[in-house]
Amino acid sequence: MFVEVAAPPRPMDKAIKAARPSLPRAIRRAAPPYLYLAPALILLGIWVYRPLAQTAQLSFYSWNLLPTTPMEPVGLDNYRRMMDSPELGDALWRTLEVILGLLPFSIVIPVVVGLLTRRLGGRSRAVYQALVFSPMLVAPVAGAAVWGWLLDPRGGVVDRATGTSVNWLQESGYAQVAIIMITGWHVLGFAVLVVAAALSGINGDYADAAALDGASRGQITRWITLPLLSPTLVFLTLMTVLLSAQWTFPLIDSLTQGGPADSTTNVYYLLWDYGFRSYDAGMGAAAGMLLFVGFGLVAAALVWLSERLAFHDN
Amino acid sequence: MSRLGIEGVTKSFGRTVAVDGVSLDVGHGEFLVLLGPSGCGKSTLLRMIAGLTPLSAGRIRLDDTDITHTPPRDRDLAMVFQSYALYPHLSVARNIGFPLRARRRTRPEIRGRVAEVAEVLDLGELLERRPRELSGGQRQRVALGRALVRDPGAFLMDEPLSNLDAKLRSSTRAELTGLHRRLGSTFVYVTHDQVEAMTMATRIALLNAGRLEQVGTPAEVYDEPASVFVAGFLGSPPMNLMDARIVSRNGELRAVAQDIDVPLGIAGELPPRDVVLGVRPEHLAPAATPMLRAQVRMVENLGSDEVAHCTVGSAAVSLRGPRPLGMSTGDALGLGVAPHHIHLFDRAGGRRLTWSPDPASEPFAASPEPNSPYKPAHTLR
Ligand SMILES: Nc1ncnc2c1ncn2[C@@H]1O[C@H](COP(=O)(O)OP(=O)(O)OP(=O)(O)O)[C@@H](O)[C@H]1O
Ligand SMILES: [Mg+2]
Numbered sequence: 109m110f111v112e113v114a115a116p117p118r119p120m121d122k123a124i125k126a127a128r129p130s131l132p133r134a135i136r137r138a139a140p141p142y143l144y145l146a147p148a149l150i151l152l153g154i155w156v157y158r159p160l161a162q163t164a165q166l167s168f169y170s171w172n173l174l175p176t177t178p179m180e181p182v183g184l185d186n187y188r189r190m191m192d193s194p195e196l197g198d199a200l201w202r203t204l205e206v207i208l209g210l211l212p213f214s215i216v217i218p219v220v221v222g223l224l225t226r227r228l229g230g231r232s233r234a235v236y237q238a239l240v241f242s243p244m245l246v247a248p249v250a251g252a253a254v255w256g257w258l259l260d261p262r263g264g265v266v267d268r269a270t271g272t273s274v275n276w277l278q279e280s281g282y283a284q285v286a287i288i289m290i291t292g293w294h295v296l297g298f299a300v301l302v303v304a305a306a307l308s309g310i311n312g313d314y315a316d317a318a319a320l321d322g323a324s325r326g327q328i329t330r331w332i333t334l335p336l337l338s339p340t341l342v343f344l345t346l347m348t349v350l351l352s353a354q355w356t357f358p359l360i361d362s363l364t365q366g367g368p369a370d371s372t373t374n375v376y377y378l379l380w381d382y383g384f385r386s387y388d389a390g391m392g393a394a395a396g397m398l399l400f401v402g403f404g405l406v407a408a409a410l411v412w413l414s415e416r417l418a419f420h421d422n
Numbered sequence: 423m424s425r426l427g428i429e430g431v432t433k434s435f436g437r438t439v440a441v442d443g444v445s446l447d448v449g450h451g452e453f454l455v456l457l458g459p460s461g462c463g464k465s466t467l468l469r470m471i472a473g474l475t476p477l478s479a480g481r482i483r484l485d486d487t488d489i490t491h492t493p494p495r496d497r498d499l500a501m502v503f504q505s506y507a508l509y510p511h512l513s514v515a516r517n518i519g520f521p522l523r524a525r526r527r528t529r530p531e532i533r534g535r536v537a538e539v540a541e542v543l544d545l546g547e548l549l550e551r552r553p554r555e556l557s558g559g560q561r562q563r564v565a566l567g568r569a570l571v572r573d574p575g576a577f578l579m580d581e582p583l584s585n586l587d588a589k590l591r592s593s594t595r596a597e598l599t600g601l602h603r604r605l606g607s608t609f610v611y612v613t614h615d616q617v618e619a620m621t622m623a624t625r626i627a628l629l630n631a632g633r634l635e636q637v638g639t640p641a642e643v644y645d646e647p648a649s650v651f652v653a654g655f656l657g658s659p660p661m662n663l664m665d666a667r668i669v670s671r672n673g674e675l676r677a678v679a680q681d682i683d684v685p686l687g688i689a690g691e692l693p694p695r696d697v698v699l700g701v702r703p704e705h706l707a708p709a710a711t712p713m714l715r716a717q718v719r720m721v722e723n724l725g726s727d728e729v730a731h732c733t734v735g736s737a738a739v740s741l742r743g744p745r746p747l748g749m750s751t752g753d754a755l756g757l758g759v760a761p762h763h764i765h766l767f768d769r770a771g772g773r774r775l776t777w778s779p780d781p782a783s784e785p786f787a788a789s790p791e792p793n794s795p796y797k798p799a800h801t802l803r
Binding site for chain 2: 311313314317319320321322323324327331332335336
């Protein structure tokens with residue numbers, strides 16, 4: 109008779125259970141990461157989230173920052189007042205101007221410089237990038253002082269070089285332009301460095317393959333390099349959107365103090381102005397909360413976008 | 423494209439010489455396989471042909487035009503990269519269609535071609551995926567598809583099948599061979615898999631440490647390896663190589679050493695000479711008059727065949743034959759080999775020695791190295 113060869117046994121019905129570690133052991137194994145994280149979390153709580161909560165609380169009070177004056181609860185009054193004042197809208201508009209004005213410095217020029225310097229040899233590229241980066245190392249206030257002197261209407265180098273007599277920092281239209289240019293000069297090196305690092309992280313095989321596939325240099329840049337660079341560009345956009353108001357702050361404070369006629373007052377400067385020049389802590393806190401929520405939403409959108417764009421390249 | 427001429431091509435990276443004076447002629451419609459161990463310069467040579475790596479010396483010609491300095495995009499070559507180099511942000515379909523897009527073909531045409539290629543490579547279901555969502559073998563097939571989507575002057579392929587499983591590999595191998603026959607286009611194909619080399623190539627170029635060891639048809643390189651390196655590289659297990667000494671005894675030449683006494687089947691008188699004696703494992707068999715006295719160390723079962731690993735004197739020798747061989751560990755055997763299956767190599771230079779019966783000329787001449795002018799060194803006298 110024929111006997112069939114049996115398949116190797118496969119215990120289907122009785123589910124095979126691996127031994128589970130005892131509870132104390134499981135805790136001991138799971139705990140270390142949290143323990144390592146704890147100091148940082150505690151510090152974050154003390155220095156970031158507690159002040160944030162206090163700011164939120166403060167935004168419902170009226171207070172002039174004097175320890176002797178009591179805080180008065182005013183409900184949503186601070187928010188209502190802020191919405192009603194035209195200053196906020198103007199400041200937001202100017203913030204948008206600053207952001208748009210800085211994008212060429214944080215995106216366009218760095219990409220162009222990065223693509224051009226990629227073809228330089230190792231040493232000369234390093235020197236070039238060091239030169240571009242160095243303004244970042246100048247303290248903003250020191251830079252502002254020098255620029256204030258360069259932009260002086262009486263004998264400043266800029267006016268002499270351009271043959272004009274513009275009073276850069278005292279005329280409404282020009283002051284904003286000057287602030288944007290100086291900030292751009294400041295952050296350009298950083299952005300160039302970020303873009304150069306991202307470019308050197310792109311595997312050269314892609315460009316090689318594309319060249320063999322018949323793509324021209326322009327097509328390689330458009331179809332391969334820029335798409336692969338896009339997560340970095342989103343990151344730089346995020347930095348510009350979230351931080352441009354902060355980058356400009358030291359310059360505004362030391363060069364124009366928000367003037368002339370508020371023409372350089374952006375939201376951060378306005379917030380500072382409420383709190384520390386008008387001594388209206390409640391208004392300042394309310395503006396701070398609005399900014400926090402607004403920029404938080406913008407950041408979330410950009411982070412979502414950069415996640416979408418990230419190609420895990422392997 | 424017709425003929426590809428590689429002339430004295432050299433590439434050094436700092437102090438390492440990756441490719442050292444390689445000259446090769448690849449005829450129209452030829453399937454040339456570059457074979458060699460890891461790090462011998464195969465990829466570098468291929469990249470130089472593609473124009474991606476500049477040459478340190480030498481030149482590359484296409485028919486009669488010097489293309490040494492022609493940029494890659496003007497060379498009309500399609501390449502499969504060892505690293506695949508799939509564009510990570512594009513779907514499989516757009517990866518495969520990229521060469522056509524760069525050539526500004528119409529969308530329907532691109533879609534049609536991509537579908538055809540995907541059909542051949544069994545990628546139909548994966549067309550909308552990104553490369554990171556594919557397995558290694560699937561990525562490799564996409565890379566192959568990107569090369570096959572157009573009809574270039576020549577295909578350059580750098581180990582395009584290394585990550586496929588055995589079945590897929592043999593079917594893709596057949597697919598490529600069929601394609602080569604259909605299109606009649608030129609292939610330069612890098613591999614370190616000798617089965618691929620033997621089955622697909624019209625000619626094999628063997629590289630060792632950047633130098634060409636031998637160029638020939640699969641049969642030539644297998645049956646008449648030009649050097650010890652080639653002999654020890656091809657075959658599984660590779661050729662047995664034993665140090666021996668050629669002596670004349672009773673008017674006949676013999677290779678002798680401890681436990682070795684092999685008649686070469688050549689009548690002649692020569693002063694003794696040190697050589698390397700080579701015999702393929704499948705050409706050894708137990709014999710009535712033993713030439714090699716072997717001790718079996720281990721027997722390996724390959725399914726259809728068995729390999730007996732033995733020691734002869736101080737050398738390790740393997741013997742391959744259909745299963746069952748009827749040998750077991752510890753057996754003492756007397757092995758024999760037919761004279762026409764004996765290979766001799768110069769001990770010092772490692773080049774093959776051939777017998778030339780005309781006594782007026784050199785009796786034993788070392789075969790010339792592919793790139794060196796013929797040097798009648800190493801002669802037996
Ligand atoms: N860019 C480089 N810089 C320095 N050395 C290199 C470079 N590329 C290759 N080499 C060296 O050149 C030699 C040949 O490399 P190549 O990549 O051509 O080997 P291969 O034959 O393709 O090997 P494998 O089969 O492992 O792919 C190696 O020793 C390698 O280390
Ligand atoms: Mg390689």
